Amino acid sequence: MTLDDSVRETASPDIGLLPTPELGLPAETGMADTSNFLVPAGPPAQVEAQVEASIDALLEQGERWGALGRHLEGAEAADAVLARDDITPEQQAHAREILSLHRLRLGDFEASVHHGLLAMEYLVARHDLLRQSKLHCTLALAYHETALNEPALRHVLAAVEAARACGSRIAEFWALSRSAMVHEAMGDADRGMQLSRQALALSRTLDDPEAGFAALNNMADTCIEVARGQRAQGVDASLVLQEGLTHARVAVASAETLGHAFYESMARGNLVSLLIELEEYPEAREQAYRAKEMARLNGYRNLEVNNDAQIAAVVRAQGNLDEATAMMDAQLADPSAEGDLVLLVTLHRALFEMHKASERFEQALYHYEQLHELTFRIAQQTAGLQSKMLINTIEIEQARHDAERATLEAQMQRLRAEELDNEAQTDPLTRLPNRRALDRELPLMLARADKNGQPLCAAMVDFDHFKQVNDMHGHGIGDEVLIAMADLLRSVTREADLAVRMGGEEFLLVFADTSNDRAAQACERLLASVRDFEWATVAPGLTCTVSAGVAQWDRGESSSHWLTRADSALYAAKRGGRDRVTIDPL
Structure with missing residues (x-):
């Protein structure tokens, strides 16, 4: 029996257990100290009233209940958090993490x-690898317990990957331990043994007594399963059984050193199983009685029932079929065994085989029929639960996909809106901003200039005799000239500046933090670049020039009046002979 199996099956609400790493307690530094935990007493119905304070207090309480093995109370605390209206997404995810383990x-x-x-969706979005690894382990165990091995395998692999990515060796240890268990359940005993060895080796590098015990105990359990598989194939299993026996004895000693009765009872149970397989019946019977007495004294009822089954198995192996039959009949009559279908299957199978060997065929037939009915019930329950879990998983994944699709659609709509907005503010021919863009950007530039006390200049630029270009070469060539002009305008402007096509062959340049003289110099460079451009590559015999009018903004002046002054300076340049820059004198 592994540590993970036994905690679920045997933990009593009144028994204090060591904290498990899934609860997020400080396992990296060794065994957590629970002596200072202030846990409310009383029945579950009183818990919420006693921890009514804050949501964080309820979450902390949920973890502390888990550290004490009191999972009913822990689940109630987590449910109380989820019922609150004022929880944050982080608190909701935390509550679900806790609840997942308690359930x-x-x-x-x-x-x-x-x-x-x-909870995993939130942790993935937050890139919290450590908590992801722990939660993957919990999910792997839940799927494993219902024989859904493929999803269990996906989660243990994800747990190992996340643990290694975040560099947590204790998280990697628990992930390897779960991975070994899942591989064994899938029939890959060799891989399970390999992973158990890795977990054991890793545990020896950790200052964590619980991890050390779990590694030894789980390794002993792995050896039992591997040995049974080898014997079923007619292979000598003595070596692996001796290895398991060594690990089991050390696990018992480790539990004794820790002073942990629950761990010791469980480890002795594995020791008994190994001794039975090795046919060392006297010691097996002695250890089984010791384990049973420890379980009885501490209230571990399920472990005690398991010990009774082991004692009966020893008696049977020694050939005392009548005594073993009486012991198993007594176990079947025990009310505590009624809900344990796995134990009932074990007992009915053994009783069927013993009655058959003793030629009590009527009794053998009865137990065979009971065995058949139990097997069917287990298969039916497992199939029903598997279906519910898979449907649940699919629904959650579908909801996530729907949410992701809605987010993508919203992003696409936003991008399309931005694209349409950009198109509406961009001249389709030159790809320069248009008048609509000017109406949006110019007030911002004026506000910055006013706030920072910086000069701002506008330059109206217009082709000279552009109508002749269209008349002589056609409108297609005229369009190419305008496109080339846009590139020339970009070459004389900076990121903080603005170049706008006002319409036709007229353009506007707005120079940020620029005085009249510097703006005029930039325009002179522009005129020279237009003059020197190889227009003949656009159309044979083509030449082009432009004129420009510059005006500096007068603080407090309206933008329309300012641009009108720049436009007047442009026409002054036209009247002055064209292919020149004129500065408005204010």
């Missing part, structure tokens, strides 16, 4: 997966 331990695997997957 796992309580055997509610469907709810464990539901809350775990919802």
Whole structure:
């Protein structure tokens, strides 16, 4: 029996257990100290009233209940958080993480997966790799418990990857341990053994007593499963059984050193299984009775029932079929065994085989029929639960896909709106900003200039005799001239400046933090570049010049009056002979 299996099956609300890493407690620094935990006493109905304070207090309480193995109370605390209207997305995800683990331990695997997957979405969005690794382990166990091995495998692989990516060795240890368990369940015993060895080696580098115990105990359990598989194939399993026996003895010693009765009872159970496989019956019986007494004294009822089954198995292996039959009949009559279908299958199978060997065929037939009915019930329950979990998983994934699609559609609409807005403010021919863009940008430039006390200059630029270009060469060539002009305008402007096509062959340049003289110099460079441009490559015999009028903004002046002055300076340049720059004198 592994640590993960036994905690769910045997933890009593009144038994204090060591905190498990899934709860987010400080496992990296060793075993957490629970002596200062202020846990409310009383039945679950009183818990919420006692921790009524803040949401964070409820979340902390949910983790502390888990550290004490009190999963009913822990689930109630997490549910209380989710019922609040004022929780943040972080608090909601945290509550679901806690609830996923508590529901796992309580055997509610469907709810464990539901809350775990919802919490995982938040952790992935936050790139919280450590918490992702821990939650992947919880989800892997939930799927594993319902024989959904493929999703369990996906989660253990993700847990290992996330643990290594965030550099947490303790998270990697637990991920490897879960991975070993899943591979064993899938029938890959060799891979399970390999991963168990990796987990054991890693545990020896950690200052974490719980991880050390879990590695030894789980390794012993792995050896049992591998040995049974080898024997089923007719292979000698003595070597792997001896290895498992060594690990089991060290695990028992480790639990004794920790003073942890629950761990010791569990480790002795694995030790008994190994001794039975090795046919060392006297010690197996002695260890089983010791484990049973420890379980009885501490209230570990399920472990005690398991020990009874082991004792009966020892008695049977020694050939005392009548005594073993009586012991198993007593176990079947025990009310606590009624809900444990796996135990009932074990007992009915053993009783069928023993009655058959003793030629008590009527009793053998009865137990065979009970075994058949139980097997069918288990298969039916498992199939139903698997269906619910898969449907739940699909619904959550579909909801996530729908949300992602809605987000993408909103982004596409926003981008399309921006594209349309840009198109509306861009001249389609020259790809320069148009008058609409000017109406948007010019007030901003004026406000910045006024705030910073900087000069601002406008230059109206217009082709000379552009009508002749269209008349002599056609409008297509005229368009090419305008496109070339746009490139020339960009070459004399900076990122802070603005170049606008006002319409036809007229353009506007707005120079930020620029005086009249500097703006006029920029325009002179523009005129020279237009004059020297190889227009003949556009059309044979083509030549072009432009004229410009410059005006500096007078603080407090309206933009329309300012641009009118620049336009007047342009016409002064035209009247003065064209291919020149004229500065408005204010």
